[in-house]
Each structure stands twice: as C-alpha cells, then as structure tokens.
Amino acid sequence: MGVRRATMTPSFELLPGAPGSPVILHVPHSARAIPAEARAGIVLDDPALERELDHITDAHTAELAEAAARSAGVTPWRFVNRLSRLVVDPERFPDEREEMLAVGMGAVYTRTTHREPLRPADADPRPLIDRYFRPYARAMTDAVADRLAATGRAVIVDVHSYPTAALPYELHGEGPRPPVCLGTDSFHTPPALLRAAREAFAPCGETGLDSPFAGTYVPLRFHGTDARVGALMVEIRRDTYMTEPGGPAGPGLGRLAAALATLVDAVTGPDTAGPEAVTGPAG
Numbered sequence: 001m002g003v004r005r006a007t008m009t010p011s012f013e014l015l016p017g018a019p020g021s022p023v024i025l026h027v028p029h030s031a032r033a034i035p036a037e038a039r040a041g042i043v044l045d046d047p048a049l050e051r052e053l054d055h056i057t058d059a060h061t062a063e064l065a066e067a068a069a070r071s072a073g074v075t076p077w078r079f080v081n082r083l084s085r086l087v088v089d090p091e092r093f094p095d096e097r098e099e100m101l102a103v104g105m106g107a108v109y110t111r112t113t114h115r116e117p118l119r120p121a122d123a124d125p126r127p128l129i130d131r132y133f134r135p136y137a138r139a140m141t142d143a144v145a146d147r148l149a150a151t152g153r154a155v156i157v158d159v160h161s162y163p164t165a166a167l168p169y170e171l172h173g174e175g176p177r178p179p180v181c182l183g184t185d186s187f188h189t190p191p192a193l194l195r196a197a198r199e200a201f202a203p204c205g206e207t208g209l210d211s212p213f214a215g216t217y218v219p220l221r222f223h224g225t226d227a228r229v230g231a232l233m234v235e236i237r238r239d240t241y242m243t244e245p246g247g248p249a250g251p252g253l254g255r256l257a258a259a260l261a262t263l264v265d266a267v268t269g270p271d272t273a274g275p276e277a278v279t280g281p282a283g
Contacts, residue, residue: 006179012090012136014143015078017069022151023076023264024143026217032060038087038128038208041119044112046181049086054246055113056085058161060253065159067257072264079143081136083107086118088133090140091158091217094125103169107133126234141219148228155193155267158217158233159260160182163244166212173212179205179240183233185216189224193230193267200263204240206254230267234260246271257280 029195032053034042046053051176062080069076081090085232086109092098094107104111108125110116147154163183166173180201185196199209218224238244241252 005021005171007127011083011132012082012139013078013080014139015069015076015080018042019267020051020197021074021076022147022153023074023155023267024147025065025076025260025264026140026156027058027065027078027080028061028090028158028217029056029058029081029160030060031080031082032057032084034084034087037081041123041128043117043119051172051245052112052118053084053086053165055064055163055212057246058159059246060242060249061236062162063249064236064241064253064257064260067254068260068264069171071258072268074265075145076268077143077262079140079253083132088136090127090133090139094129094133097164098149099171100169103171104179105169108178110138111169113169115168136159136221141221144219144222144229153228153230156217156231157232157263160233161236161238161241162213163238164237170212171216175211176208177212177237178208179237179239180207180208181211181213181233182207183214183216186216186230187227188218188229188231189216190230193232196266197232197234199202200266201234201256201259204236204252205261218275234263 042049065078067076088107092100092107097181098106100106103115108122108128110121135205144154164177168270182194182197198207213235216231218229218231222229236256242249
C-alpha cells in the first residue's frame with residue numbers, strides 16, 4: 001500500500017447517518033496518510049516507515065465500517081480518522097495519564113511497534129497535538145453531543161483490528177487473542193450492549209473480553225459522568241479478514257461487515273444503551 005504523503009487530506013471526517021440513529025462507528029486507526037510536517041520528524045527511511053505502517057495500521061477497518069453502514073437498517077454515523085496514527089493517536093491521553101508512554105506510544109509516538117526509534121526521544125509533541133489531536137477530540141465530542149441532542153443517547157462503536165501474533169509494544173499481549181475482542185468500560189458498556197455484540201459476532205468465531213486490548217473510547221466531557229453515552233470497542237484479529245501485515249482484504253471482511261451491521265441494528269433499538277451500565281487504550 002505504501003507510505004502516503006498527505007498534503008490536502010483532511011485530518012478526520014464525520015460521515016452523516018440517519019437523523020434518528022444514535023450510533024457512531026468510530027474508526028481511528030485505518031489510515032496511512034502522513035502530512036509532510038509530521039513525516040519530517042520521523043527518523044525512519046521510507047521502506048522502514050512503510051513496514052511500520054503495515055504493522056500499526058488497522059487496515060481495511062474504514063471499508064469494514066462503510067460496508068456495515070450500507071447494510072444496516074438505519075444508517076449509523078461514522079467518524080473516521082483520515083491520517084495515520086503515527087501523526088497523532090487520537091485515542092491516547094495527551095499527558096502523563098497515558099500508560100503507553102512506557103513504550104513511547106503516547107498521543108505522539110516516539111517508538112515503533114518493535115520499540116525502535118520513530119522520533120527523537122526529546123521531540124516536542126505539542127505542535128502535533130495542537131494541530132491534529134485537539135481538533136479531533138473537539139469534533140468527536142461535538143458528534144456525540146449532537147447524537148445526544150437528536151436521540152437522547154449515543155452509542156460509540158470503536159472499530160479496530162490487531163495482529164495475530166503479539167508485537168513487542170503490547171503491554172498486555174500475553175493473554176488470549178480471540179477472533180473478536182470486545183473492549184469494555186465499566187460505566188459506559190451496559191450489559192445489553194455487550195450481549196448484542198456477542199450475539200452479532202458469534203458467526204465470526206469466538207468473542208473474548210478485554211484481551212489483548214481493553215477499554216473503549218469516550219470523549220472526556222462525557223467519560224464517567226453521562227450514562228446516556230454507551231461505548232464498546234470491537235477489535236478484530238487480522239488473520240480473519242486480511243493478509244498480514246498490511247496486505248489485501250479477503251472474504252472474511254464481508255462476514256465481519258455483516259456482523260457489525262447486525263450489531264448496529266441491535267443497538268439502534270431502545271434497550272441496549274442506558275444507565276444500567278475513557279478514553280481507552282485501543283491497540
């Protein structure tokens with residue numbers, strides 16, 4: 001797929017769904033595009049950067065979300081990152097709260113998936129955070145607020161993938177690696193939402209819980225305080241739908257898109273998000 005030089009690529013895109021849909025499919029790690037200003041701070045040569053993108057990108061997840069949205073009975077909204085997570089990772093904390101700082105992978109990465117230098121250790125992350133991270137966070141917050149105003153609730157389904165074999169950067173890579181891992185939040189993932197996900201993805205193989213990646217993404221304005229916001233992370237093991245690392249999608253993508261559409265239809269109903277029930281740590 002190669003390294004994409006992004007010049008005019010927008011940082012992110014909100015793709016409208018049905019006015020009455022509470023669902024936002026969030027796709028933060030699917031892109032490979034890197035603006036010239038961000039590329040200038042990366043110490044890898046082009047071939048090494050391409051290999052790193054193969055490992056770190058959640059390839060084809062934007063296409064997966066798009067296919068699911070087309071198939072769903074009520075079209076969900078989609079919030080898609082159009083730049084590589086090597087520019088900024090919108091799901092990390094931008095400060096010392098982020099546990100992935102231990103391996104050089106906070107909001108602005110300084111290390112690769114194999115713990116090799118990506119940027120100088122003393123690189124200043126603030127310009128990238130100001131230009132890309134904060135506008136993304138504000139826009140995602142606004143998207144959730146809009147769904148709350150329109151429907152009285154919001155359901156964020158975070159769409160990710162992960163490699164079959166653990167990579168050196170993973171802090172919790174020793175646990176199970178099922179075909180589908182469901183990441184949860186104790187406040188924002190109500191039992192009905194988790195049950196709907198298990199049922200929807202049952203045709204795709206075993207579903208596991210919070211391993212190898214745990215948690216889910218909720219904008220900080222709502223995190224831990226607004227139970228009208230439901231959230232679930234869907235992590236799909238890459239060998240179930242693509243050639244690793246960074247290769248083409250296979251027939252499994254269609255099966256997974258159908259399962260995701262089933263989940264969207266289930267959570268669009270009135271009984272799967274609510275007070276019974278982060279940014280989180282997606283891989």
